[in-house]
Amino acid sequence: MGNLRNMLPAALVLFITIAPSMAELESDWNDFLHYTAIGKFELAKGYADTILGSDPDPVALLALTEENPRAYSLLLNIYNNNDQLKDTAGELIDLIEKGRYMRRIDPEIIRQEIARLSTTIRGRMKAEGRLKNAGEYAVPFLLDELGKNVDQDPFAFIAGAMAKMDNDACRPLQTALQMSDPAVKAEVVRALGKIGYEQSLPYLKYVYETEELGDIRELAGRSIESISASAMKVPAAELFYGLAERYFYHNESLRPSSDYDIANIWFWNEDQGRIVREEVSKEYFMELMAMRCCEWALKADPETGKAISLWLNSFFRVEKTGLELPKYFGDNHPDASTYARTCGPEYLHQALSRSLKDNDAYTALGLIEALVTNAGEASLLYRIGTEQPLVTALSFDDIKVRYSSAIAIGNAKPGKNFEGSSLIIENLSQALLGEPVEGLDADAANEYAYRAMAVLTGLAVSENELIDISxxxxxxxxxxxxxxxxxxxxxxxxxxxxxxxxxxxxxxxxxxxxxxxxxxxxxxxxxxxxxxxxxxxxxxxxxxxxxxxxxxxxxxxxxxxxxxxxxxxxxxxxxxxxxxxxxxxxxx
Missing domain, CATH: 1.25.40 (Serine Threonine Protein Phosphatase 5, Tetratricopeptide repeat)
Structure with missing residues (x-):
């Protein structure tokens, strides 16, 4: 048998090796469905456990469900309504979804579908549908093939398929606008216009404002008008800031696909001359995108100061998740507090005002602590319209925010009276006792007692007339x-x-x-x-x-x-x- 095996083509050996396991998987799957359908749940669970224990190919399991859609519906029904099989059914569903993801992002399959664009009309239509289903994962390969086929027949077919993608493809296409290849860049601009998603407006407007080539600039203008003509009157920086706010407040239309546990952040790699992606947690994907939009707003117009404050809010919310920072931040990336301390009081107060309105105690506390270190009386009592954010924080629900606000203002030894100034000594007096309460453990309470005492000592020595330490x-x-x-x-x-x-x-x-x-x-x-x-x-x-x-x-x-x-x-x-x-x- 060993000698015979050596004489067989590699593909046939692979078939002989895999075929029995595929057959066994199909048999176990059918038996699981059969015994589930007739209510023999113990037997059904046994076959399900066999499937799960065999480390099956998720793509193969997906294929079995696609051959019998009613079977998948049965599986979902079991998961939702049968406590005995719920966990097992959940594991099978996870495997099937993993197979769906693996097939969707498989580079070889994507390349095959791109090649089919240049075959028959029927083949092209099927390929376009499958590439659309692959969504953002197909975009890098579409762009690669466009670059290889400039002035050749497949170029038009590839460009046509790219323009038929849906919203999921917008983020990588927007990132690709940083390329220098005019022919491919023009098709990206055109595709974003045809897809017609509003999140593309800031990127297209940035091209319109900065592009040196008149043809691409004109094309960007047409794409903008096809999405929203009014956007032509709005600077790119403002459009980016608006998009950043939508990300920050988790606008439903901007959320990544719910099919997978991860989301993708796209970058232009100048060395490779192509877009690349980095997987990040969906828990802070929206905040990361808000940060990137703020950065683009500042690139478009460095005077967009409000983008700085929103960037700080976003970064603090990223840290609030407690998750490891994404890899693209690099090693030893400064934390949000470090950036906050380097920002001027104006931006800190803007960010603080937002965090107080959003009832975000974590961010508010971080911003106040930054103000403690780098602001004097005039800066601490900064006004945004009629509001003084740090004074507002003196009556915030979170006790740490109240204490830190009182310490920040008390440290500055204010000389002018203002509405709410009496809250300074009230909070300092409470903090002095060092008593743990809800939201404040013993160690934190003790630390606040020392800090409050230091502030009172400074007020006493300076004989401050505004804050009545008595x-x-x-x-x-x-x-x-x-x-x-x-x-x-x-x-x-x-x-x-x-x-x-x-x-x-x-x-x-x-x-x-x-x-x-x-x-x-x-x-x-x-x-x-x-x-x-x-x-x-x-x-x-x-x-x-x-x-x-x-x-x-x-x-x-x-x-x-x-x-x-x-x-x-x-x-x-x-x-x-x-x-x-x-x-x-x-x-x-």
Whole structure:
């Protein structure tokens, strides 16, 4: 048998090898359908499991369903209505759809169909239908063959087939407009006009505005008018921006095919002289296309600043999916926050306004954090019409957005009053407590507490008149009893600036707490000293006496005694109080 096998043509050997498995697949498939139809679901499942376990050729399985369309309908009915076979039927359907995809994108099949365009009228009609079904996957091969057949008979047939494609072919054709071959480019322009899809308008208008060859420019104008004559009056940059917004808001007509789990982004490869595709997740395909349209808007007119803000919104939404960035971004691609920090406040506020209206907390937070790092008061309170986006964010539903907005404005130490300014201290006061709530875990809450404290410290030191830090007195006093020594000392330092006597009393009570570490108590006495210097003495006699006794005690650590003495001195007490300290240590 081995010798006989060696004598057979390769194709026949392949047939002998494959034919039994094909026959077995067909037999198992028919048995599965038979037992499903008569309600013997256990037996049906056994044959289905055999099919799935044999690693069948998806294209072969697809062919079996096409030979018997009623069988496929039965399979769909089982999937939708039979719980016992639902999962198994689902796996079979997935395989069949995989076969449909594999056949649709098979380069060899596509090339064969392109070759058939130059045969009989009937052959050409069938080929055109199959190429149309292949959609965007057929476009690179159609363009390749056009380039090879310029001034030859097949050129017209290929161009004719390309013009009969549907909307699915528009994206690769639009990308192909970057080519330099005038003959092929003209046919692409003509095809987009005949397909007549509005998403092609920006690309055609860009050709109309930039093309040096008059014939192609004129052809682009005719294609635009055949789709929408009014577009001739709109600059390409505006058309690209409009298309970007439609992608951003997931316009139904722009969605990729629902038949597959992936979508394609098309690029012009100058080295290869052809279009190439990269598969990306459908979860962020629309946002990626919005970004690309914004980039084209800026190419068409660098002054289209609103495209910058929409690009930022789109990139943040890409990151929001949590998926790995597409390969074409390259290694070490900066994140959205990096780009946001390099943009001017005008674009950040435009993007923030959109994210707030869209109730997009993730993007809003990213934009606000960028504003924290690179904007002053005038920039932070930027107006878009009558709206101040960052001020609006102070009352946003998401707690992180509210906190970050308050921190951003507070850091800038605003000097002018504005509607909603009272919300700054309200949010800072809440953030100070570091309490985890819905949407804010313990670590994030603690981080916000530190940031809010830093802002309040800056406001206190600068004696900011707009933000009344006295409204944060209660949370500051609560922090004095917390276990976080760093925050405890910082809270005391801010309380020292408050005129209210209760603030000074709270600092003193904490400084006298013997359960606290020595170094912490020293810092608290220092804060008490500052409070007394700025606001005078507000302590009762009992507290004053306790501090006085510490100041003269030899049983207390020298550093603590010295700190208590400094605080006592800062109280600026009457001489009758101070003389006791001196006389108590006198030696007669």
């Amino acid at each position: 409204k944060a007195q209660q949370p500051l006093e609560r922090i004095l009893s917390r276990e976080d020594d760093v925050l405890r000392v910082q809270a005391a330092n801010v309380l020292a600036y408050l005129e209210a006597g209760s603030a000074q009393q709270a600092i003193a009570a904490a400084a006298l707490d013997e359960n606290l570490a020595l170094e912490v108590r020293v810092e608290l006495f220092s804060a008490l000293s500052d409070s007394a210097k700025m606001n005078g003495c507000s302590l009762d006699d009992k507290t004053i006496d306790t501090i006085y006794q510490m100041s003269g005690s030899n049983e207390i650590e020298p550093a603590l005694r010295s700190a208590a003495a400094a605080a006592f001195g800062s109280l600026n007490l009457p001489s009758s109080k101070v003389k006791d300290l001196l006389l108590d240590q006198a030696v007669s």
